[in-house]
Amino acid sequence: MEPRSDIELVQEVRNGRRQAFTELMRRYQERVYWVARRIVGSHDDADDVVQETFVKAYLALGEFRGDSSFFTWIYRIAVNLSLNALRKRQVLNYLHESELLSRILPSPDDPEKDLEHSETESALQHAVATLPEKQKAVFVMRYYDEMTYEEIGRVLKTSVGGLKANYFHALRKVREHMRNEIQDGEKPSHG
Amino acid sequence: MKYRMEKNPLTGEAERELTSEIRQRAGAGGDTPSRPPDAYWQNLIIRVNNRIDEATSGRALSISWAGRVAIPGVVAIVSFLVGLHYIAPDASFREPSVADVVLALPPAAIDSLLMDPSRADPSLSVEDVATDVFVFSRQQIAEYFIDNGNAGDALDAIPDRDANTVLSVLSTDEK
Numbered sequence: 001m002e003p004r005s006d007i008e009l010v011q012e013v014r015n016g017r018r019q020a021f022t023e024l025m026r027r028y029q030e031r032v033y034w035v036a037r038r039i040v041g042s043h044d045d046a047d048d049v050v051q052e053t054f055v056k057a058y059l060a061l062g063e064f065r066g067d068s069s070f071f072t073w074i075y076r077i078a079v080n081l082s083l084n085a086l087r088k089r090q091v092l093n094y095l096h097e098s099e100l101l102s103r104i105l106p107s108p109d110d111p112e113k114d115l116e117h118s119e120t121e122s123a124l125q126h127a128v129a130t131l132p133e134k135q136k137a138v139f140v141m142r143y144y145d146e147m148t149y150e151e152i153g154r155v156l157k158t159s160v161g162g163l164k165a166n167y168f169h170a171l172r173k174v175r176e177h178m179r180n181e182i183q184d185g186e187k188p189s190h191g
Numbered sequence: 192m193k194y195r196m197e198k199n200p201l202t203g204e205a206e207r208e209l210t211s212e213i214r215q216r217a218g219a220g221g222d223t224p225s226r227p228p229d230a231y232w233q234n235l236i237i238r239v240n241n242r243i244d245e246a247t248s249g250r251a252l253s254i255s256w257a258g259r260v261a262i263p264g265v266v267a268i269v270s271f272l273v274g275l276h277y278i279a280p281d282a283s284f285r286e287p288s289v290a291d292v293v294l295a296l297p298p299a300a301i302d303s304l305l306m307d308p309s310r311a312d313p314s315l316s317v318e319d320v321a322t323d324v325f326v327f328s329r330q331q332i333a334e335y336f337i338d339n340g341n342a343g344d345a346l347d348a349i350p351d352r353d354a355n356t357v358l359s360v361l362s363t364d365e366k
Contacts, residue, residue, distance in 0.1 A: 025239060
């Protein structure tokens with residue numbers, strides 16, 4: 001039996017067949033997870049984003065008009081939620097740095113977190129983490145997902161020219177960051 | 192090569208070269224985080240379905256209703272009332288009456304308003320003055336003109352409306 005198209009599944013969900021949405025989740029959960037993971041950096045944050053993405057998509061399915069593909073639509077939700085998560089974390093980091101949170105939150109000594117932290121310590125991930133959010137989103141979609149500029153444009157609702165410029169700047173920053181990091185690593189340690 | 196890339200940042204070739212260099216550097220470091228186990232993906236679907244159930248249950252809908260309608264409504268009403276209190280003119284405020292102003296004057300000044308200074312009685316106090324010093328009885332007006340005589344000259348100097356009042360008082364007095 002031929003697999004049903006996304007649009008057919010969406011129509012089934014609208015007709016009240018919840019199982020069709022589970023099928024859509026199975027199709028896209030990994031891609032949604034990875035775009036979120038690349039943008040937010042950690043598994044826990046990505047997990048939150050993925051859940052939120054599918055819940056939002058289900059609740060807003062009535063607004064999906066089919067102008068773009070279902071994947072583009074859900075991908076856009078995931079990218080926006082990932083960027084929101086980044087902003088929230090930046091605010092929390094700022095608060096933490098200003099020692100407001102340190103008075104009310106315990107220190108993060110969870111060994112799982114340490115493991116995850118060391119896992120994300122690669123030079124490239126470090127470099128991606130330093131990018132501004134728009135460049136980060138474009139970089140993730142282009143570099144990791146190898147999406148075309150037209151596809152990215154549909155997700156971010158941005159012109160192709162702007163995306164190319166963003167991606168180029170992101171590439172240069174990442175390359176410089178990696179070069180510097182590797183050079184720092186090669187320097188002999190003193191003492 | 193760098194110069195060419197700087198000058199033509201949007202070329203596909205420049206992009207490919209940069210991407211290739213980054214992939215090469217990242218390859219040595221192994222930049223890909225490990226994939227979550229299969230159980231995670233199964234569990235993810237269950238958790239999302241649970242959250243959808245919660246979101247579409249009556250309680251969540253009522254919370255959603257509260258978030259979308261009730262809370263913004265209450266905030267709007269409170270904002271309106273606060274704005275009304277601070278911006279709208281105070282309805283309880285009224286202009287002071289002439290009597291209020293006059294009574295606020297020093298007693299001697301009030302005396303000077305009421306009578307000829309040459310006949311002012313130094314013993315006259317504020318309590319002796321009527322509440323509204325500018326309200327005179329018809330009798331008082333008539334007596335004023337009779338005492339001072341030459342009502343005709345006075346009538347020439349005052350507006351028609353006041354002259355009519357004076358004439359009506361005089362005619363009443365004559366009756």
